[in-house]
Amino acid sequence: MLRTSQLHLLHHFTEHHPALFRKQLRVDPLIFDDILGQISGHSIFQNQSNNRQLPVAIQLAIFLFQAGHYGNACAPEDVAQWAGVSIRTVVNCTHHVMAALLDQHNQFIYVLHICSEEMCRAQAFTESWTCHAWRNGTFAADGSTINLYEWLGMFKDSFYDRKSRFSLNCQVS
Incomplete structure (x- = not known):
């Protein structure tokens, strides 16, 4: 199957069409950068293999694209085609970002005190x-x-x- 990545468009959307960025990833570019800054140092994105991981920004974009779509559009095959990567890469990116987010649970999830x-x-x-x-x-x-x-x-x-x-x-x- 022919795969042509659309990831390069995200940078253009950030600067010229933020609404299209939000449509693809379901977050504002500034929120994307904030999440990226908080998870980039996580150990799950480090490996000692000769096969390097994708940059954390691309892994986050793949995860957000999949999480922000419903039905057929969120199938790993469709996300792989959108990102120009393999299905296994989509699965790995999803697992990596999810692990990093879950470790940051207390920074991302805030529940107000009941008496506040x-x-x-x-x-x-x-x-x-x-x-x-x-x-x-x-x-x-x-x-x-x-x-x-x-x-x-x-x-x-x-x-x-x-x-x-x-x-x-x-x-x-």
Whole structure:
């Protein structure tokens, strides 16, 4: 199968079309650089082999492209074609980046203290806009959605999004 990498376009998109960068990787270029800076020193990206790994930036781009797409577009074969690499390279990049991110869990995941002022405001907002069954919960969204495999039994209409799919919103910050 012919593979022509589209990775070189990301640099052009960063400078001239940030919306296209976001469309491909689902993060702003500055967020990409921030994540890259936090995971680049991880030992998983070091090896003593004669076969060098891809640069961490390319591994992160491959991971984000796959994580940010749904259905057929996220299959390793399709990601491999987009990136111009082998399927095994896509799998390895995904594993490497995932391991680095999981080791940085406390820097990437922040849960507000239940008694904090921010948590109280978030709970009040959530309660004013959602069903009573979600009381005492916090929910934030930036518009990104994660499609659900099947319809939910309770409150299924609450999960019906603007694109006529059942999904959950998520926030990455």
